[in-house]
Amino acid sequence: MSDVLDLTSDLISRRSVTPEDAGCLPLIGGRLERAGFRVEYLRYGEVDNLWATHGQENQPGSGPTLIFLGHTDVVPSGPEGAWRSPPFEPTVVDGRLYGRGAADMKGSVAAMVVALEQFVATHPHHRGRVGLLLTSDEEGPTNLDGVRRVVEHFRTTGERIDWCVVGEPSSQAKLGDLIRVGRRGSLSATLTVRGVQGHVAYPDQALNPIHAFAPALAELAAERWDEGNGDFPPTSFQVSNLNAGTGANNVIPGTLTALINFRYSTASTAAKLRARAEAILQRHGLDYALQWNLSGEPFLTPPGGVLRETVVAVCRELCGIDPEQSTGGGTSDGRFIAPLGVEVVEVGPVNATIHKANECVALAELEQLPGVYREVCERMLG
Ligand SMILES: [Zn+2]
Missing domain, CATH: 3.40.630.10 (Zn peptidases)
Structure with missing residues (x-):
């Protein structure tokens, strides 16, 4: 041997x-x-x-x-x-x-x-x-x-x-x-979008966080974060988990949570990606909280x-x-x-x-x- x-x-x-x-x-x-x-x-x-x-x-x-x-x-x-x-x-x-x-x-x-x-x-x-x-x-x-x-x-x-x-x-x-x-770097976050829980028949007395987040999610998913460079492919953004709802079909949920992850190139920095993602959420007028975790640059x-x-x-x-x-x-x-x-x-x-x-x-x-x-x-x- x-x-x-x-x-x-x-x-x-x-x-x-x-x-x-x-x-x-x-x-x-x-x-x-x-x-x-x-x-x-x-x-x-x-x-x-x-x-x-x-x-x-x-x-x-x-x-x-x-x-x-x-x-x-x-x-x-x-x-x-x-x-x-x-x-x-x-x-x-x-x-x-x-x-x-x-x-x-x-x-x-x-x-x-x-x-x-x-x-x-x-x-x-x-x-x-x-x-x-x-x-x-x-x-x-x-x-x-x-x-x-x-x-x-x-x-x-x-x-x-x-x-x-x-x-x-x-x-x-x-x-x-x-x-x-x-x-590539890996930047994750837990996003919580806050709404107001209520009866689906009375939407004017509630605020649906799913409806509020959907256009922001569409924008985040379509965003071109960078073009990459000679050594790295473009930065990718992915939602790995999306949760909201009580299980009942007559209740508008009070909150929505999403787990997101960037795999990013040296064409971007973690600070810039965070700021750009938050700007999109703010532009859509969301009441939200974000917990960021940078696991590797x-x-x-x-x-x-x-x-x-x-x-x-x-x-x-x-x-x-x-x-x-x-x-x-x-x-x-x-x-x-x-x-x-x-x-x-x-x-x-x-x-x-x-x-x-x-x-x-x-x-x-x-x-x-x-x-x-x-x-x-x-x-x-x-
Ligand atoms: Zn190994």
Whole structure:
């Protein structure tokens, strides 16, 4: 059994459903310590995080820092009966390794560890620093005590990071066919529109919030928020929930609630979108309240960025494919690291089975992945 297959299998057999770590981080920390890394465990609330570095101390004037970012937690398996093999028993069938987290993202984490061990063994005096940051709180609903908290800690300790490779499963059909060079922002709100409850037969004595909101909703849905730009598609606005009514067909409801979400590009800002949405509501004379929640700002590693160009070149040469450079998909922990002024690029295995029953990774791609990460180290710091 190869090193990366062995370590991925060991991680899959640990039931690390968020925020449980089930011993994944100490297993990895122990290996990296033996390879000469300084290893720190950062525990916040119920969440374990690991920060391992190798090379020069973090000082002004020392060389650049390249880190790898990943998570050891996984989503629940769902009904085990839907799996052909038990989700927490790593199983190889027809050239694929099955198990929860095989692709998202224990395979990438194992590949990063193997790549880092090999890189520092062959380059004990590489320039700058290499590091690994892992959390067990990426898949949960809040991500409060994972990378978000670690980055707050980094701000107080003055940690400098230049480049970050995230191992999220970015590829679509073949390893390296798509890399993420940024992510859209996500801005949500709960909107409450207030009316006056009454009898449907006496509408002059009531105020129907459904009727009041409908023209504003039409305008919000038709609004062109921006045109996007070279790196991002146009900002999208969606209503995910719309509720009003008592269940009776003779009562005009007193309130209406709507959950809304913007996935927005760097062509807009959260503050501008909020102001424009509120202006529409006000123009329609609505009595409303809005509770906003900004879960992630957009980030972009622009073309010409040295990490972005390096990862593209490595995909071309090692995977034999010219990667699509995308800002699509949901958010990732990269959103917390990028505001430190870090170039962030995401490259990992095929994402076709992530979060599903029978999650798997192709053995050929799993075996290729440490070489991809190691080559990035070689070119950035070798
Ligand atoms: Zn993931």
